[in-house]
Amino acid sequence: MTILLSSVIAVGGGAASAWYALESAEGVGALTVRGWTAYPNAGSPDADPYSKARVAREAELPLGRAEGIAFTTGRDSGGEPLRLSCTYRVEGQVPSARFWTLHVTGAGVARAAALPSQALMRESDGSVVLTASRHPSPGNWLALSGDGTMALVLTLYDTPVASNEDIAGTELPQVLRVGCDG
Template identity: 45%
Template sequence: MLRTIFLTSLILAIAIGGGAGSVQYALDRFEGFGALDVGQWSAFPAAGTPDSDPYAKARGARDGTLALGAAEGLIFHASRDTQGRLLDRNCTYRITGKTPPARFWTLYGADASLHPLPPQPDMLPAIHSRQILRAEDGSFVITVSPQAQPGNWLPVSGSGPFVLVMTFYDTPVASSSGLSDLVMPGASLVEGGCHG
């Protein structure tokens, strides 16, 4: 009888532990369904809507995040440069191009869990559409680097990989009609731009 209780307890522990572990693994590793990929940028237009997939809902509930609704905006993530290499906090990148139409957008660096990177002393950890310098055609160049740079500079701190998070607010991109001919800026590694 003691053997039966032990085996039953062992099976329950394996089933519950294995189930919880597999859910945790899926939420940490699987980004979800319905991804919109534009160059190196990815977004999930259905996030925050009733059509959101169960993984996105569970991840939001676990992390306590509130996704933007379809009429509010859209969040894009980029974890690799234009050559397909992981973004590294010790390197300098140049983000060039134009953005889709939006009333306002922000750009910041985040860790793998999409938590903002700790700011450098006396520096803002993000850059937004109303503070950047633009060329006559509306394009811009933003330098992402741990070291101060002239022009539009987005500071990053620490070491290891990071993710660029670009959020567009009040934009037609968030609706299905705005997804055609979508253009996003590209992030390329500056030649010789890795330190340490």
């Protein structure tokens, strides 16, 4: 009986820890900067086994260090989950990159929305201010549709940030909740 109980605990505990490492946004190999999470080694030969498993499970094609890096956030600057029924103001500096995109992802997203860097108006200091909302907004607008939670993905292509050893010192925009419907 002791052997059976020990085996159940070992297998259950192992499975639970592997699930947590793959599901957690701040899992093994993750780097979090100002609420945005990236896996800098995901597309490199140096990727840890959990990053490789996460990439395989999600059927992703991660960027190599020479190609760029993707930062994801599922929470606003106040720590609340991002919801498709809310309006957000994304503002701040975006690291130097030849090209970048900001897009919405999530199980409840009805229509994928994205903004490329070349289509955005910038502030006089080079920073970006945009509104992510279901409702049209003047200026830079990222249209949201669907229900439930979402995540924002900022992908930087051909950027020195990806190969920089001090990625943690990178300045990224903040996501401020403006209000919610209902």
